[in-house]
Amino acid sequence: MRSNKLLVDWLRWPLYVRIILIVMLIVLLFGQVISLIEPDVFPTVFDGIWWALVTVSTVGFGDYVPETVAGRSVGIVLILIGAGFVTTYFATLSAAAFQKQHSYLKGETAYKYGNHVVIVGWNEKSNELIETFQKIKPYKNIVLIDDTLEESPLIENLHFIKGNPTIDRTLIKANIEKADAAIITADQYKSETDADMQSILILLALKGMNPDLYTVVELVTGLHLNNAKRAGADEIIKSYQLSSHLMMNSYLAKYGLSSVYSELNPANGNYFKIIPIPPELVGKTFHDASHTLLEKEYLLIGIKKGDQTKLNPPISQILHEDDLLIMITH
Structure with missing residues (x-):
């Protein structure tokens, strides 16, 4: 049961992780073996590991070369086994990258961030x-x-x-x-x-x-x-x-009112803004508040109180503490 559990745990690891671990094990093992078979050519275990790594990666610098039949036989086995695993590793990485990109394009990849x-x-x-x-x-x-x-x-x-x-x-x-x-x-x-x-x-x-x-x-x-x-x-x-209000207003106003609506697109720099009334404007008239806000480049166009909205109210209307101001700004 324990061996079965270890096998299941091993298989749960990502394939590319398993392959790179196998490659590392092969490099360490063959590096140790070659240093024992040819100690004159590979005086340290690190030299053997270096040769094994260069060999499985198919780089082949040629700074260390086995000289005996036994050493070359070890090299042949290393090339057949190790190079195959390295090739599989890079093929797996490429396939994983392609699959990830494919999943992203197809809308299958979950979004992991926030505030979106x-x-x-x-x-x-x-x-x-x-x-x-x-x-x-x-x-x-x-x-x-x-x-x-x-x-x-x-x-x-x-x-x-x-x-x-x-x-x-x-x-x-x-x-x-x-x-x-x-x-x-x-x-x-x-x-x-x-x-x-x-x-x-x-x-x-x-x-x-x-x-x-x-x-x-x-x-x-x-x-x-x-x-x-x-x-x-x-x-x-x-x-x-x-839509219906825009069409009716365009009919009544004529002269290309639709271009005015286009200018209210936030992308063009102008947009609506609704804010609580500043304390200094409480008790003032709509006229006085309009002049005060205009100096700050806010165009006051209406008042919102609860569910009721009033555009272009009388200029003598007094503003109250619970009013919201409707403005156009940029």
Whole structure:
């Protein structure tokens, strides 16, 4: 039983570790043997080990050469056995490196780090998100979860996980417990209702494994808005409203309003920011606060109080301690 246990423990070691140990044993053994057979040519055991190492590596410096039949016979055996193991060792390393790269490209390699952003679903929105992250937060690592891609998009700082994002095994590979945030995009291959149901199911899976995870979920209809709130979404993007509002505002304003929206892309240097009201602005009017913040290059555009948001409020409105300020900054 003990010998069987030793064999099992030995076989559990990585193949390349086992091969290098065997090669080291062969070098030490043949180095000892050759120094005993030809002490004149190999005066020390170290000289024999050096010759054995040079021989199995097929370098062959020629500084030590066996002179007797017995010594040369030992050399022949060493070449046949040792060189074969060395070749196998390097072939194993090459195969392991190729397998690792193949697994990475196929989305089979688990992500081991933390403080990353998880993006669920590969589509044009995801691609735009990743490009924006690279411009404003190039140091931020992103993990993409998708079950439709065959290979990783090969984008810098992007780690691809192939799999169903509602399954624990996939989320464990994405190291969701150590993630900073998750963004769930709607599945473009499903109907609108099915896409929203799928997004909420993914949200439940994410929150189940990491309740403190900050989550942003996209909904393409309003049917499951309350379900998304119940599931714990921190931010709900109502793409159906955003698109329709943009089109209506473009119709009303004319003169290329869509280019204004493009300028609000964080990648272009402008983005929204919501902050608690600074103590020195409590009790001041919206007008006075706007001038104070403008000197710091913050454009105050509205106030948020609880679930209520008011853009462009009356300039005489007084700011209170529990207000949040909505600004555009760069």
